[in-house]
Amino acid sequence: xxxxxxxxxxxxxxxAAARADELTKTYGSGDTLITALDHVSISFTAGEFTAIMGPxxxxxxxxxxxxxxxxxxxAGHTYLGTTDLATLNxxxxxxxxxxxxxxxxxxxxxxxxxxxxxxxxLPTDIAGKKVDQAWFDEITGRLGLTDRxxxxxxxxxxxxxxxxxCARALVSRPxxxxxxxxxGNLDSNSSAEVLDILRTSVDRDxxxxxxxxxxxxxxxxxxxxxxxxxxxxxxxxxxxxxxxxLAVMSRIEEL
Numbered sequence: 291x292x293x294x295x296x297x298x299x300x301x302x303x304x305x306a307a308a309r310a311d312e313l314t315k316t317y318g319s320g321d322t323l324i325t326a327l328d329h330v331s332i333s334f335t336a337g338e339f340t341a342i343m344g345p346x347x348x349x350x351x352x353x354x355x356x357x358x359x360x361x362x363x364x365a366g367h368t369y370l371g372t373t374d375l376a377t378l379n380x381x382x383x384x385x386x387x388x389x390x391x392x393x394x395x396x397x398x399x400x401x402x403x404x405x406x407x408x409x410x411x412l413p414t415d416i417a418g419k420k421v422d423q424a425w426f427d428e429i430t431g432r433l434g435l436t437d438r439x440x441x442x443x444x445x446x447x448x449x450x451x452x453x454x455x456c457a458r459a460l461v462s463r464p465x466x467x468x469x470x471x472x473x474g475n476l477d478s479n480s481s482a483e484v485l486d487i488l489r490t491s492v493d494r495d496x497x498x499x500x501x502x503x504x505x506x507x508x509x510x511x512x513x514x515x516x517x518x519x520x521x522x523x524x525x526x527x528x529x530x531x532x533x534x535x536l537a538v539m540s541r542i543e544e545l
Contacts, residue, residue, distance in 0.1 A: 306369070307466050307498040308357055309333040313366035315352050315521075326352040328521035329366070334466070337496045339489060341509035343535070344518035345543065350502045351470055353518065357500070358391055358468045359383050371465065388417055392459030392467040394484075394501075396474035398451045400443040406450075407439040410457045421461070429457050433487060449480030456487050460497070467491070469501035473508050485511045506535040517542060 315327040326349045334340055334357075342350045355361035357368050359375050368375045370390060375383060393399075400409045410430065411421045430436055433453045443451050452472065459467045467488070473481035489511050491497035501508070509515045510532045517525040519542050527534055 306333040307336040311367045339492045339499045339512040341512035341515045348518040349521040390465045392464035394469040394472040396471040466498045
């Protein structure tokens with residue numbers, strides 16, 4: 291179950307929102323050496339929704355973290371646009387993560403002492419930039435948060451907290467939104483709300499979204515699903531359905 295290497299195509303690389311070339315990540319050494327990523331090359335097209343799936347320990351979260359500059363590869367290169375993240379010092383890398391990426395995590399990562407509005411604008415405030423109020427109003431209205439902006443996280447449901455996290459990721463208009471199991475702590479209705487938000491951001495706002503998920507239903511919202519096993523890309527689906535995702539996962543598990 292091999293798949294062509296999209297990052298090897300110069301035309302694809304030139305239009306990619308992010309890409310990895312021969313990305314390798316290992317932990318330990320000698321007899322305890324663990325290879326989390328094994329020479330992975332991949333490209334994420336701008337304006338597209340990609341889901342990354344695979345069995346536990348397949349390397350999907352490691353790939354996400356390396357691509358987003360949250361972890362350092364052992365070998366290979368990761369690019370955000372044309373920026374090679376390996377060439378950046380810690381200060382420059384922090385600035386890239388803050389200014390060019392939007393993050394949505396399973397645990398929401400909201401500051402409990404801040405209101406919803408303050409949590410949404412926090413990265414923009416830290417960057418010393420002015421919030422685009424019209425865009426803020428559109429995003430919070432679209433996400434059904436207008437009447438919740440003065441509430442603190444403890445006063446919000448899990449689904450509302452994750453919508454605040456989505457708004458925080460969207461409000462700065464990042465180049466890419468990355469989500470690590472963004473629906474992992476949500477019930478089915480709240481999960482659908484969050485996935486609809488991400489799907490709409492791609493379709494309406496030409497946003498680029500990449501998520502790691504174990505949930506076939508969540509992955510079916512994507513334009514493309516990439517499957518990892520043992521640190522390598524082993525399959526890819528376009529226009530996925532829950533049924534086609536389950537079929538691929540079953541084949542991977544059999545191997």
